[in-house]
Amino acid sequence: MPDLQLSDGRYIIGAHIGFRIVLTSTQHTVELGAPVIAAPELIPPIPQEWRIKRADQSLPGQYFITPLYNPKGSLVYANDVLWTNDVAPASWVIKPTPSGMHIVSDKGLALRAEPIGAQVRLAPEDNSPNEAWSLHFLGPIIGDEEND
Template sequence: MTSIPVKPGRYKIHAHIIGPTSLVTATEYAVKHGAPVITDRLNPLPIEQEWVIDYPEAGQEPEPASPYVIHLAYHNAAGLVVTEDKLWVNGVPRTEWAKFTFEPVIGGVKILSDKGLSLRAGHRGAQIVLTTPQPEFQETWTLEYVGPIVTE
């Protein structure tokens, strides 16, 4: 399938799993490779649930099918990384952040790593894993645009 462009900005990333709204969330405690990234209920504090989707190099001009990086909206140095086929957030240099593309699927988008693996939310509270893409709702996401990128 062909990747689609995404407007750089702040987003809430909704998981399509059964039950109340679940969002991609950074956990509070770092272990091993950073803080595990999970899906969790809507939290009134957006600090761990709003993400910036941006080009790998700040200020980069968009190109068709270009990859994106994702980091915590209010922690500009805390980007998503992939280790052991699991999703983590860690304060490593931007050049080490994982790159993602987005493909349209029924009901939302599929988020794919630069290795072609799909983000999958097994259930609420489980760490997000990367797997060979399948046509399953656990690999379908909705991007809710919240606003422009906030620079400090």
């Protein structure tokens, strides 16, 4: 698998299911954390900005993905749906495909955007457009040495 060598920093993660639809951590915690949905981009996109950081230099393509506004939070999954929660971060594989980037869990399940506004699901990779994502680099994280 090719290593993308992504720069650590602030990103917006765009879903390929509609114009300006992006990965969004909701503000209200329920059940296992705050649900993560695919929603239209907000202005400003504060709950839609993510911190992506390489998990380990020896693990190609593996990154931690955390909400920018809550660096102690982590992108996690349970019952095949996506949440953010204040737990130890899990690494995600980000890999290129012909349709866009795939974001894959430690169990080989890909993030899949369902209908706009629905919680993002995890499913076995099948290269559907619902599994394609774009990474929009906004810039480095400034003054965040405690989380490096």
